[in-house]
Amino acid sequence: MSTSARLRDTLTDRLTEDGTLTEPEWSSAARSVPRELFTGSYFAPVAGSAPTRYRPVREGTPGWLEGIYSDRTLITQLDGRTRPDDVAEGAVSGSPSSSSTLPSLVLRMWQQLGAEAGHRVLEIGTGTGYSTALGAHRLGSARLTSIEYDPVVGAAAAAALKVAGFAPRLILGDGLRGDPDGDPYDRLIATCAVRYVPLPWLHQVRPGGKILVTLSGWGYANALALLEVTGPGEATGRFLPGCTSFMIARPHDRPPRPTLALLPGDERPSRIDPGKLDDWTGAWVAQLAAPAAERLGAGAEQILWDVSTGSQARTAPGPDGGWTVVQRGPVRLWDRVERAVQCWQSADEPGQEAFGLTVSAAGQRVWLGRADGPGWDLPI
Ligand SMILES: C[S@@+](CC[C@H](N)C(=O)[O-])C[C@H]1O[C@@H](n2cnc3c(N)ncnc32)[C@H](O)[C@@H]1O
Structure with missing residues (x-):
């Protein structure tokens, strides 16, 4: 048995044992299709780099095949142009634009x-x-x-x-x-x-x-x-x-953004913990409420920036253990996010499976709980 076939079998067995693979036809596909034929050389993120840098893992080099069967997403292109074999040496930064999904x-x-x-x-x-x-x-x-x-x-x-x-x-x-x-x-x-x-x-x-x-x-x-x-x-x-x-x-990608510049605005206490936006579903709810805003920052110090209108919101720890928010521009981003997060919190912060989506010629609406429950329109 080739090394590739053995690694495929091991991965398929693992995905069967952990409950990922439940249908024999898909197990058979997983055992049969050599992933290395599709990935060739790939990029591996350099541990601890920020912004992330990527080093090429060249086809046939030690660890290349093992990496392919380690159940990870393998990035194969950066910035819509750079492929691993284009990088002569060292590591490069860039935005992943194509990959083999795990x-x-x-x-x-x-x-x-x-x-x-x-x-x-x-x-x-x-x-x-x-x-x-x-x-x-x-x-x-x-x-x-x-x-x-x-x-x-x-x-x-x-x-x-x-x-x-x-x-x-x-x-x-x-x-x-x-x-x-x-x-x-x-x-x-x-x-x-x-x-x-x-x-x-x-x-x-x-x-x-x-x-x-x-x-x-x-x-x-x-x-x-x-x-x-x-x-x-x-x-x-x-x-x-x-x-x-x-x-x-x-x-559908976001428009290019100039270098971050935080501008003055109106300050008030925040009614929600900004750290809620670090939660997987909390971030999703915030995005539903402010779909044109890019989210930067983390924890108590969140930054929302909608470049199309120039609207910004940024939060910070407040003096009494709470939080403040500064908002500027025509769209009050934090007002919207606050309302949506409070709505989600009043439903006990459920996971994404509590949400649904209805699409018709009239629009596209994500709802919480039931189709006639609270909801947010997607930006069509
Ligand atoms: C995560 S990768 C796909 C992974 C792939 N299915 C695999 O298993 O290797 C996403 C791909 O979508 C492509 N893509 C992005 N926008 C697209 C569009 N509008 N139409 C078709 N493909 C698109 C990207 O170029 C990229 O190759």
Whole structure:
């Protein structure tokens, strides 16, 4: 048995024992698809670096293969251009723009999607092609279409899929437009995150079909939603438990921000502990309330900055053990965040599975508890 096959078996056994892999068909895919064909060289974060720096781990070097089967996300491109083999020596900084998502998450999502033999599936974000290969192994190449935005990434994935013996339909382009030329799909899975559900998807997945997508935003918070399409242009569903995050779809990315400059504003006591925004769901709730704000800072010292309106909010420890907030600009970011966090707190701070999303031509609304409960409109 090759080292790769042995490492694949070990990882598959581990994911079965910890309850991630529950369906034998997906276990078989995990045992069969060599992830190294798709990742090639990858970037590893340099421990303790801030901002994070990445060193290339070159194909075939000691530890390369073990890293591939260590169930980690492997970054394969920075800033939409730099690939590991482009870095001659040392480490580089940059923003991850393509990766091979950790196998446990990919496999968990394929299972959550409920993709079965016979289903036609559309994947958004081919990346390295590893998740595509798993899907093609389970469903058959003829049932799977995958869309990648970045031509260099897409070409590498196409070559790797061919070597691995899979031939799904591959499209280079903006996956937010979906596949207008395809027949209706039974399932859609996105491995990049979106700020709102693109309307084309809701016409390309048949009623009764499912969409699995991570909702993210400019505040860096994420939540994975499983939606059922209820009619052309309509869907509803709930967010799933756990902490799933993906890089945001390139057309939905936040606008560039100038160097941080904190400006004066109106000060008052904060009615909530700003540290609540460090909580996974607390951050998500804040992002729902202020979707155009980037979140910087941490703990008692949070900074929200909406570059489109110039609105800012920043918190600090107050004199009596409480907190203060300074706000400026036309959007009172902290007022909104405070109201949303208080609403979440009055429901006992539930996890994301307490939230749902309803999408229609009228808008996209995330709600807490029930569809007619308190809610927030997504920025369409
Ligand atoms: C996390 S990676 C995908 C991981 C991949 N499924 C795998 O297993 O290797 C996200 C990918 O989405 C791609 N992407 C970003 N925006 C996109 C868009 N609008 N349409 C299609 N792909 C997009 C990125 O270029 C990146 O390759």
